[in-house]
Amino acid sequence: MIGRLVCLLIYLSITLGFAQDKKQYNILRQSESAKIDGDLSDSVWENPDVATDFVQFSPNLELAATPDRRTEVKLYYNDAGVFLSAKLYDDPSKIMSQFTTRDNFGQADFFALILNPNNDAQNDTQFFVFSSGTQADALSSPSIGQDFGWNAVWDSAVQKTDFGWQLEMKIPYRALRFPKTDIQTWGIQFKRHFRRERSDYAWNPIDRTKGYEGLYHGQLVGLKNLEPPLRLNLYPFTTGIVNTVGNQTSTDFKLGMDMKYGITDNLTLDATLIPDFSQARFDNVVLNLGPFEQTFDEQRQFFTEGVDLFTKGNLFFSRRVGSAPTGTVDLEENEIVENKPSEVGLINAIKMSGRLKSGLGVGVFNAVTESTTATVLDTLQNSRKEVEVEPLSNYNIMVVDQQFNKNSSVSLINTNVTRSGDFRNANVTGALFNLINKSNSYQLSGDFKMSHINQGKEEKTGFSSRLRLAKISDNFQFSLTHDYADKKYDINDLGLIFRNNYNNFTGRASYRIFEPTEKFQSYSIRFFSRYSQLASPQTYTGLTLFSEFVATTPKLDTYGFDFKIEPGKQFDYFEPRVDERFFITENQTRVGGFISTNYNRTFAINLRARTETFFEEGRESYSYEFRIRPRVRFNDFFLMEYNFNYDQRINDRGFSTFVEGEPIFGERDRQILVNSISANYNFNPFHGLNLQLRHYWDTVLYDEFMYNLNPNGRLSENKNLPKSELASNPDINFSTWNLDLNYSWQFAPGSFLTALYRNQLFTNTTEAQNNFETTFTNLFQQDIQHTVSIRLQYFFDVNMVKSVFTSKKS
Structure with missing residues (x-):
């Protein structure tokens, strides 16, 4: 069967071709460098060709941009890098321009330059400039999607105009990887996003019904005699830390450096020579009752x-x-x-x-x-x-x-x-x-x-x-x-x-639309099924069936619902924590849905709910969960979001402990309550405040008597084993609190001053019957860990030193 499928794929590869007429942009070399300030009156912008005639690829396909929202792009290059200017026509009153931190898209229009120096359609370097002036950048490929964890140092600036907005970009060669050849052809694409309607336009048309977007790039021609620079960038930093727990205070002072070095034109060495991760954020810890x-x-x-x-x-x-x-x-x-x-x-x-x-x-x-x-x-x-x-x-x-x-x-x-x-x-x-x-x-x-x-x-x-x-x-x-x-x-x-020891067969099918209809801007229907087995011994463990519908309305409100069932007996070989033992559940069924209103509005809200039960003789177990996440964008500078999550599980069954080497299960009620607040105030694209506050409360209350796990996978109540006879009380009252307040200022390209305050609390007791007020009061009777840290990082390009000496010599 597999052999026939491989032959079919090879046949299709030979007989079906992918062809598209690609636009070309002929880039000029100029000796001068534009001042990157968003003002396009520099003389260097008089001669370059204009790239225009953008075409929409989402939500509509092949819809040409109208004159009132046209885009005009110019490029040139010199020894310093690639320079770009763009005029983005639009109604100024409709442009969305929320200020965000780097790589955070928010509610803002943006323009994107995508370069592929290898012109291989698979490895893109993407640079985004938002109407607010914020930057984002990413590496992109079919295997990883967009990797916004990658950061380069480059320049951009925007200006609002009476016809819309305009921008300038300078991409230094240190941000790119390309070979040293006399004449080069790069893949190139320009994209533009209108946030108010979530529409996307591209210079070279994109067919999003098939293939990775890199296949639809145009070509950048005219690059000659490029000299890849010495790519040696240093990031020296210093961090001061004050940590207080109760009456004890400790201080620390760290010096360190990270480095990026271009070994060859296409290979880069990254090193953290003296690591410091003291400003990494807290993990969102939860109570883990599972086997993994x-x-x-x-x-x-x-x-x-x-x-x-x-x-x-x-x-x-x-x-x-x-x-x-x-x-x-x-x-x-x-x-x-x-x-x-x-x-x-x-x-x-x-x-x-x-x-x-x-x-x-x-x-x-x-x-x-x-x-x-x-x-x-x-x-x-x-x-x-x-x-x-x-x-x-x-x-x-x-x-x-x-x-x-x-x-x-x-x-x-x-x-x-x-x-x-x-x-x-x-x-x-x-x-x-x-x-x-x-x-x-x-x-x-x-x-x-x-x-x-x-x-x-x-x-x-x-x-x-x-x-x-x-x-x-x-x-x-x-x-x-x-x-x-x-x-x-x-x-x-x-x-x-x-987990290992599995032998699973999975099938997926989906249907989605690529063109809006009268009632939907988009929708998709998805089906999923999995037949599960152990690899050794070759035995059936379960079947999962899942379906989901998700739709977005013309007003950009999104909603959906899903249904999941595990029909018949399911054999869990991992919950008992003992080899070759299993725990049986039957007909687990879940129904859920969500609504997410348009984030472009000042007030938006996310609602999600689900309920779950077992259709199993002798078991009355069910659960329900709902989440409410309202958010308010007070203005383009200030955004606040609150997240409330409530999860209630009644008569849940699961592993509790071991007695004389035998797994002991219990029937339990579990309640999870999570409150979190995030707030962002960005003064401009270069500095802002961020607050993250989270309280997680989880209680697990077992019934009086515990259960034995029988060899047939069923549970039987043991009247001779009350939970009070166990070595330790299995009831749990688990509560955590953490707060992060962060101020970040990019005072120069690639250089940051970051100040952080955080505190953290944690309790884990057996007092599962305590209510929220009592638990919260007890939590704050613990010693609070306070941490204050200030970190200064400076970006240093070795080519800066070379340019200084070259200028003096001239």
């Missing part, structure tokens, strides 16, 4: 920027680097662990990545973490000793990725973690492919991965695979996927996998 670890998004900029190659195959989870120690402490009688660090210090980290003109991408990542010890106290001798819980460790990734046909690729990636001494070492290798036919209508993708763990005398080798066939164009799309992982497959030293 709790994870959080990456907050450290070095690990979020320019990591597209390293994400191939989903083998890299950057929070592993510097996470909690992996070692355990063997205690003697009368010994206790007095202090065990929650994280490991990072000594340094580097990443080298880039893509050659041939389409070959190369990436190398390396990080070193320090040896970490725990303090053990002998309570009889009143003596202490240090026990190593994480040795000096090296984290390494190597990846090569070959792109071809402007839409396909094959990749090879290896991750490795080496820990000194008698600690666990890990190695994972993956081979991946993504094949798309020339008409961009069908896709065949997959991967094969092997993991090897070495821990002393114990070794294990695991295997995983994935194969997917999909129709990826036009209104109706579908995909068929097979996922497999054996019991020994383990990537959790540098990657993330919640």
Whole structure:
């Protein structure tokens, strides 16, 4: 069957072609540099050609821009970089211009310049300028989408006019990667967004019904004798920290530096030579009752920027680097662990990545973490000793990725973690492919991965695979996927996998419109089904059916609803926390929906609700959840949003503890209440205030008697085992509070002054019957952690020194 599908895909690749007439822009070289102030009266803008005749690609296709909203773009280049000016015609009273922080789109019109120096249709560098003057930039490719974690240093300025607005941009060559050849042709695209109606226009027409947008770029011709600059950028910084907990105050002062160095025209080395992540935001901690670890998004900029190659195959989870120690402490009688660090210090980290003109991408990542010890106290001798819980460790990734046909690729990636001494070492290798036919209508993708763990005398080798066939164009799309992982497959030293031992078959189908109708600006209908099995033994575990409808009205209000059912018996082999034991549920059913009003209005609101139950004999369990998120945009400077989330679960059943090696379950009521506030005040595009406040409260109250898990997967109430007889009370009252107040000022390109105040509280007790008022009062009786930090970072381009000496010599 698979062989026939492969043959079909190859046949379609040969017989179907993708062709489009591409616009060309002939760029001129000029010696002078425009002053980037948004004023287009400089003489350098008199001679360049004009790029115009933009065409809408969303929500309508191939709708030409009317004269009153036309766009006129001019470019030229010199030794300093590529310069752009744009006149954007519009009714000035209708232009939306909310001030936001960098890379935050908000409610503002924008213009985008997209460059692809390799002209390969797959690797774009995108630069956005908003009508407010705010900047955004991203790397983009079919495999990662848009990566706004990447940041470059470039110049732009806007001015409002009586015909709309206008802008200037300067893209220095240090922000781009291109080969050193005498004559170059780059891929180029200009895009414009009208926020009030969420319409998008492009200079070279885009057909969003099929293919990655890079396929629709025009061509930038006329570039000659470009000299790639010395790409050496330094980011020295200093951070002062004051931390107070109760009556104890500590201070710290840090000096450090990050670096970017262009090894070749297309390869860049990034390094954090003296790391400092003290201003990374708090994680949104929740109570975890499930069998799998709790994870959080990456907050450290070095690990979020320019990591597209390293994400191939989903083998890299950057929070592993510097996470909690992996070692355990063997205690003697009368010994206790007095202090065990929650994280490991990072000594340094580097990443080298880039893509050659041939389409070959190369990436190398390396990080070193320090040896970490725990303090053990002998309570009889009143003596202490240090026990190593994480040795000096090296984290390494190597990846090569070959792109071809402007839409396909094959990749090879290896991750490795080496820990000194008698600690666990890990190695994972993956081979991946993504094949798309020339008409961009069908896709065949997959991967094969092997993991090897070495821990002393114990070794294990695991295997995983994935194969997917999909129709990826036009209104109706579908995909068929097979996922497999054996019991020994383990990537959790540098990657993330919640569970292994699966053999699943998944089908997806969807229908969406690409042109507005009288009642809808857009809508989509999606269906999903998954047949799940264990890999070993080959046994059925469950079936999931899901459907969803989402629509946006002509007034830009969005709503939707979904339905999910797991029909019949579902066999959960992970909730018991014991190999080969399982827990049965039946006919779990969920219904939900949401409404999100148009954010362009001063007041907007998001409402979401869902309810869930089991159609199972002897079980009366249900849950419901609703979220309310109103937001008020007081003006273009000030935005505030409140988020209220209430989740109630009645007679829920799940694992509680072990008694004499047997898993003990309980029936419990759980209530989750989350209140959060975010507020942003931006004085201008370069400095602003941000407030994040969050309170999370979670209670779990078990019934009086616990349950035994029987060999047949069913639960039976044990009248001889009240919860009071357990080693510890399973009831939980979990409450956290955290506040972040941040001020950021970009006082020069790439240079920032950041001031941060934060505080944090946390309690975890067994007093699940306490009400909200009592819990909140008890929470603030704890010692509050107050942290104040000020960080100064300066951007330094080595070419600045060269230009100074060149000017003096002249």
